[in-house]
Ligand SMILES: [Zn+2]
């Protein structure tokens with residue numbers, strides 16, 4: 001069992017057992033039975049992944065500090081950050097929506113960025129990241145619930161909806177969210193299970 | 205080229221960790237992954253019952269989600285309530301037909317498709333159908349991959365509530381948006397609790413026959 005344990009892969013979607021092959025960069029291995037993705041080798045190296053995670057952290061900060069858009073009407077202006085939107089829905093009595101938005105748009109993306117950065121940073125230095133196992137389990141669990149890209153499209157819809165009544169001024173927050181969408185998609189495309197391999201290579 | 209016989213992990217008495225990919229020996233009962241400690245199962249526990257429960261709850265909540273207004277726009281000329289569908293119609297009338305189509309697909313088509321797909325998957329697995337297993341596997345991955353885009357309208361309302369706060373014009377959230385958010389969460393949980401390996405468990409008897417013929421050559 002032990003020597004073969006690292007050479008076999010089991011398809012999550014149909015339970016078929018496959019022998020593992022080393023892939024070239026950017027290649028994807030698919031299940032022969034159901035064609036689900038078994039594993040992939042990313043284009044990016046550990047160093048570039050770490051750089052992306054750092055860039056995503058900075059972008060996340062900018063996206064949440066600056067307002068997203070400003071609306072103007074007859075000399076009155078109103079703008080909002082993501083967090084103000086979360087607070088406003090809470091105060092308007094739709095707490096469920098407020099909590100969902102806070103988790104899916106703020107806490108989960110923030111955790112993804114910080115925890116990826118933490119793990120990759122230590123692995124890059126050839127050290128075992130403190131808290132590695134619980135961190136990997138958190139990353140695995142929150143991944144489907146992080147929804148910055150949906151918010152980005154939602155912002156676009158919201159702007160168009162009010163565009164004929166108000167003058168819309170785009171703020172730095174919206175560009176930061178656009179950049180964060182791309183960076184987070186790249187960071188999250190990194191198969192979490194790949195990190196276990198990296199960890200074995202560098203720390204045993 | 206093609207493998208003559210596909211073995212499954214459950215035949216070999218092993219189970220792969222869904223979190224870290226580690227293979228563990230699995231005889232019976234609950235075990236934990238030897239590497240990351242995640243609880244492992246040969247198949248997701250009570251997959252069909254849980255998926256049914258979550259799916260039915262989502263389908264029930266989908267009714268108020270569509271009938272109740274998701275936001276109210278108050279202005280000098282009185283207040284106007286919008287449901288999801290009337291929001292789409294408004295976008296269309298305003299000339300943004302492209303966004304109207306996107307919102308229509310994300311808010312109305314995707315949840316309905318997801319309901320239909322999960323119903324087909326649940327019923328076909330319960331009746332132990334071997335029918336088009338690969339097609340159903342694709343269907344499952346499709347609904348799992350696109351489901352979360354339905355949160356679109358919820359986030360539109362979240363942002364508008366904070367932005368449109370003028371003396372003469374305000375946007376307030378309606379109760380429909382709460383139901384809609386819950387529908388999306390419930391359908392996501394439903395597709396997460398469905399175990400796609402069940403599709404293949406019953407397809408196996410057919411596959412086995414074919415595979416054995418190949419082996420005898
Ligand atoms: Zn498969």
Ligand SMILES: [Zn+2]
Nearest residue numbers: 221224237240
């Ligand atoms: Zn594990």
